[in-house]
Amino acid sequence: MTRTVYVNGTYLPETEATISIFDRGFLMADAVYEVTSVLDGKLIDFDGHAMRLKRSLDALDMAEPCSTKELLDICRKLVELNGIDEGLIYLQVTRGSDGDRDFVFPAEGTPPSIVLFTQNKPGLADSPAAQKGARIISIDDIRWGRRDIKTVQLLYPSMGKMMAKKAGCDDAWMVEDGYVTEGTSNNAYFVKGNTIVTRPLSSDILHGITRKAVLRMAQEAQLKVEERLFTIQEAQAADEAFTTSASAFVMPVVEIDGVRLGDGTPGPIARRLREIYLEESRKAAI
Numbered sequence: 001m002t003r004t005v006y007v008n009g010t011y012l013p014e015t016e017a018t019i020s021i022f023d024r025g026f027l028m029a030d031a032v033y034e035v036t037s038v039l040d041g042k043l044i045d046f047d048g049h050a051m052r053l054k055r056s057l058d059a060l061d062m063a064e065p066c067s068t069k070e071l072l073d074i075c076r077k078l079v080e081l082n083g084i085d086e087g088l089i090y091l092q093v094t095r096g097s098d099g100d101r102d103f104v105f106p107a108e109g110t111p112p113s114i115v116l117f118t119q120n121k122p123g124l125a126d127s128p129a130a131q132k133g134a135r136i137i138s139i140d141d142i143r144w145g146r147r148d149i150k151t152v153q154l155l156y157p158s159m160g161k162m163m164a165k166k167a168g169c170d171d172a173w174m175v176e177d178g179y180v181t182e183g184t185s186n187n188a189y190f191v192k193g194n195t196i197v198t199r200p201l202s203s204d205i206l207h208g209i210t211r212k213a214v215l216r217m218a219q220e221a222q223l224k225v226e227e228r229l230f231t232i233q234e235a236q237a238a239d240e241a242f243t244t245s246a247s248a249f250v251m252p253v254v255e256i257d258g259v260r261l262g263d264g265t266p267g268p269i270a271r272r273l274r275e276i277y278l279e280e281s282r283k284a285a286i
């Protein structure tokens with residue numbers, strides 16, 4: 001099916017959507033993005049994603065392409081036009097272009113580019129991958145120093161996923177100075193007893209919207225949360241581990257660098273948190 005997408009104020013078939021070859025998103029990865037999930041045809045944590053988008057734009061001195069209310073209307077319209085019940089909405093804002101390639105930013109007032117499209121993912125919440133759990137490898141984190149800004153510089157995370165695939169695994173956790181930063185496209189956690197351990201927020205990691213919600217729900221469920229640095233060895237010795245992201249919610253991790261966690265199946269705390277997250281998010285969806 002040909003999707004209807006949104007480009008700079010217009011809804012049109014994906015086959016007719018175009019962006020300038022001089023757009024700085026294309027030439028310089030001068031762009032930020034957000035991925036919001038859709039369950040029951042409704043948006044999960046739209047406000048969180050809209051707030052982080054604003055934070056990313058501000059950090060890069062990039063203009064806001066439209067108001068949060070307009071953004072919500074666009075997302076809802078795309079969900080409706082494409083008949084999405086379960087899936088994702090991808091949103092990208094770039095610094096636009098003033099018609100040439102230059103390292104210097106375009107003149108003030110140059111309009112940003114904004115693109116949104118949907119991805120239809122029936123069965124997203126009831127995913128077989130989550131029932132099996134993910135097998136993880138560790139790789140060096142060689143990304144730039146502002147990972148808290150959600151830019152489209154995804155080459156290394158993409159290479160990381162390919163390294164995992166080549167090793168017969170599902171994903172990679174990145175390690176810097178001996179400590180886990182995060183997954184290629186998710187935040188990373190391990191569980192020991194009643195305690196969940198995850199790296200504290202800083203410019204070293206993306207401030208996951210799902211992370212924030214899951215940590216709150218974990219505390220409400222009387223689990224202890226410890227935000228501190230941790231190593232791969234500590235995670236390997238844990239009872240269980242998991243990742244969080246808007247596109248995979250809470251994903252149990254069952255193996256790290258060839259070491260099985262527990263009995264090699266998703267742990268009870270990760271499974272419970274996934275259930276709670278899905279239930280609460282569905283209730284609060286707009």
Ligand code: PMP
Binds near residue numbers: 185187208209
């Ligand atoms: N870290 C990285 C590097 C990511 O790419 C993502 C997902 N885009 C996350 C963490 C998780 O963030 P969120 O829960 O907002 O999807």
